[in-house]
Amino acid sequence: MTTPSSDEPASDATADHAVGRSTRTRRQFLWGAGLGALTAGAAIGVGMPLIRGLASGSLPPRRVPVAPGSLRIDHVTVVDPRDGSRHDDASILIRDGRIIAVADVASLASDPGVPTVDGAGRFAVPGYNNMHTHALQAQNPALMMATMLAEGVTGMRQMLGTSEMLAHRAANRLPLSVNAPRLLAMPGDILTPFTAGSVDAVQKAIDSQYDDGADFIKMVLTDRDVFFAAVERAHAKGLRIAGHLPESVLPSEASAAGFDSIEHLGASDGIWIEASSRRDELWAMDDTGLPLPAWIAGLPGVGGIFTATSEKKLINPAAFDSPDAVAFKREAVQAFDEDRARALAATFVKNDTWHAPTLVRLRTQYLMDSAEYETDPWLPLMTENARRDYDDVLATFRELPDITRQSYRDVYTAVLRVTKVLHDEGVPMMAATDGQGKAPGQRLQLEFQELATAGIRPLDILRMATTAPARYLGRTATMGVIAPGADADLLLLASDPTLDVAALGSITAVVRDGHFIRAEDLEALIERLAEQPEDGSALGFARGAVAFECC
16 A cells, blocks of 8 residues: 655655654653553443443433424524525524525414514524534533533534444434434544554454444544555545544645544644644654554553553643653744645645644643633533542642643644634634533633634634534535525524624524524523433443543
């Protein structure tokens, strides 16, 4: 198989990496930066997350779907994210969970059998889509998904799955309802050295996931040759592949190979290397070997050991980074070169490489001690165990040297800069959070605020949560717009979302599959669900891979 290369001419350093050599080793750095991803994958390597009912020999209960609703909303201003246009004093007619018509109020005949809502003074927008979440493995998934719905999330891409979860989805045994976002897509087991340690193994894993009904393939960390083999095999099966980039693969190389969606700006130092005035020098310094040899990762029980010893580290890997890791990242972001970043963005545009930057995940990682997290509304909803672990990691972060925490602030500033460059150059991007409920500050409304801080205008942020996910999934006819034929998943806002990012959170009601849910009713639901047992057993769904929050 031919290994893809960057659009730029290969330097000697790049050639060294292609055959597995580097000018100096940073094994300590890799243990700090790569351990999190490997540990996360370890949970998958030992078969997690598991449905609690499966472990006990019984199945979670089959959920009887609620019939789609019918509804009419009158005198509302309908906003079209595609061009920012507005249809004033409109009616939206919904039957059986599908939008039937959007027209002037007077032009639609009344139907006494359809409930009517007065939308005067409100703005209707398509429901938001969180395109990177781990809600189904939260300790109380129903609670987490209700909070997502309350902030306008009517659709989600679940970024962790197993063969069991795929089977349970097919049998309506996942904890999903009209009080939760629509499940848009889910992978099977995550590709890591624990599950895909060789080209042959990764090909077999992808074939198996295809047979199990996976919607896409999720990558975390592999050897270089395994990475490219995985992209090739996924596409051969008609599946997209998304996730992290290994240290041995530069973002431009992944893009040229056809990697479909890069999460968290790659979750490696590749983007900082390629967006740097010292690109070749930094690339030569980067040891691209895995933190753990594939043959060791493949031994029985190794994944379980990693999971058992590193759960807290995954709440915030930055709190446990080695001095080498911090120093390297600091050097890279100090050499940030906007022209280099724009050239990389051009490569992404050329190859239609999508990004889900998950700024709130990166912010809570690098700015964990920010005062606003002390009053985040998710904090009192966290389970006792999750809150205790979070507080322990926060204490560790606060004890980091001043130079480390300043370096992290500089890194996050660079995160915002590169996000703005990608957007300005036309790189397709989707709104996402990476949340699992183990830390505050990972909400989609906060993601909107961070995107605005990066310099992205409100209408474009709205598109990142509506029309962009629809385009990525190939569902532009049924999601991302309020138009005949689309799913009846939409929001009523108190303010114009094209003028102010805060208006995206002025939610007065959510329409989910045609069912009208007032904001105050969602608040009451959240209060009730917060009282559920923290292990989720009442929901018939396990905690699952609590270690896999980071990916």
